[in-house]
Amino acid sequence: MDTMKRFFLILLSLCLCLTGCRQRDEREMTVKLPGVTTEEDRAAVRGALQPLGGVVHSSLVFDGTNHTLRLRYDSMQVAHKNIEIAIAEAGFDANEIKALKKGGK
Numbered sequence: 574m575d576t577m578k579r580f581f582l583i584l585l586s587l588c589l590c591l592t593g594c595r596q597r598d599e600r601e602m603t604v605k606l607p608g609v610t611t612e613e614d615r616a617a618v619r620g621a622l623q624p625l626g627g628v629v630h631s632s633l634v635f636d637g638t639n640h641t642l643r644l645r646y647d648s649m650q651v652a653h654k655n656i657e658i659a660i661a662e663a664g665f666d667a668n669e670i671k672a673l674k675k676g677g678k
Contacts, residue, residue: 598648599629604657607640608665608672618642621663627651 609618615635622628627650634643646656660667664674 596649599645600648601643601645602653604642604660604667605640606642606665606667609640617663618660618665621659622656625651625655625659628656
């Protein structure tokens with residue numbers, strides 16, 4: 574029985590440790606968007622990112638001079654590559670990922 578108690582104590586300790594683990598990991602990234610030049614393009618990028626959980630949509634900052642987008646995202650919900658691919662699927666180059674949509678920029 575002593576072994577059983579020890580097992581349950583270890584199991585309980587493990588459960589308590591896991592509940593305290595990180596649940597959010599907010600990061601910032603900059604995406605090079607050479608083909609995004611108009612407000613219509615920016616709206617298309619916003620629309621492409623809309624369905625992605627983890628993107629902080631209020632953090633989107635487009636820099637028209639440098640053709641970049643700065644944003645925050647929760648890496649526990651979405652990877653930065655998923656963000657780049659979503660933009661590429663909307664028809665725009667995103668960092669090193671070329672536009673994937675036919676007829677895109």
